[in-house]
Amino acid sequence: QKEVEQNSGPLSVPEGAIASLNCTYSDRVSQSFFWYRQYSGKSPELIMSIYSNGDKEDGRFTAQLNKASQYVSLLIRDSQPSDSATYLCAVTFSDDYQLIWGAGTKLIIKP
Amino acid sequence: DVKVTQSSRYLVKRTGEKVFLECVQDMDHENMFWYRQDPGLGLRLIYFSYDVKMKEKGDIPEGYSVSREKKERFSLILESASTNQTSMYLCASSVTGVINYGYTFGSGTRLTVV
Numbered sequence: 001q002k003e004v005e006q007n008s009g010p011l012s013v014p015e016g017a018i019a020s021l022n023c024t025y026s027d028r029v030s031q032s033f034f035w036y037r038q039y040s041g042k043s044p045e046l047i048m049s050i051y052s053n054g055d056k057e058d059g060r061f062t063a064q065l066n067k068a069s070q071y072v073s074l075l076i077r078d079s080q081p082s083d084s085a086t087y088l089c090a091v092t093f094s095d096d097y098q099l100i101w102g103a104g105t106k107l108i109i110k111p
Numbered sequence: 112d113v114k115v116t117q118s119s120r121y122l123v124k125r126t127g128e129k130v131f132l133e134c135v136q137d138m139d140h141e142n143m144f145w146y147r148q149d150p151g152l153g154l155r156l157i158y159f160s161y162d163v164k165m166k167e168k169g170d171i172p173e174g175y176s177v178s179r180e181k182k183e184r185f186s187l188i189l190e191s192a193s194t195n196q197t198s199m200y201l202c203a204s205s206v207t208g209v210i211n212y213g214y215t216f217g218s219g220t221r222l223t224v225v
Contacts, residue, residue, distance in 0.1 A: 031211065032211040034213045036213075042218070043216040043217060043218050043219045044154075044201075044216050045216070046213050046214070049212065049213055051210070088154070090213070092211050097161070097211060098144075098159070099213065101154045103152075104153060
């Protein structure tokens, strides 16, 4: 069973702090990893993709991948109230184009 | 930018009606997907298609069917709408290639069955 797991939260972080979101997955043979942001009542939007071990930075966002430990994380620096949303982790496994989704972590940034 | 367009943002239908949800993408993507999303249940895959005329069942296909007569259009059909099909329906598309770039989602259709 291919699975992607996230803590549902909510995760509450003060404005200006670093928000750290984590995701673990079940299959070692995984290729592509994605973080989506979803505001309430809206559709998911892609914010980060990562394909190899290590860190990938894009503005205030950093994705971290550790394939040996089977986890991928998303760091949001200088958190803003507008970052309050549900963050979905998605993974592709080697034999499929499909994204397998985590249930999402609700992030609340407190002013 | 890839655009995925869902025909209706909000829809109210009666129990027993046949309901059509339309999805069109404009970037020649091979793959298209239909999900429903309910509070606490996450994204659940209903049907997907990797090519024209092709369709595959997802995790929850019961009560639904799909049609993909043209590459850009993927339609979800509720054969006889029921109240337990009240949900947010999301269409997504993606390109086939060596690198997976993820999905692009439409804006969603909030369907209420009364």
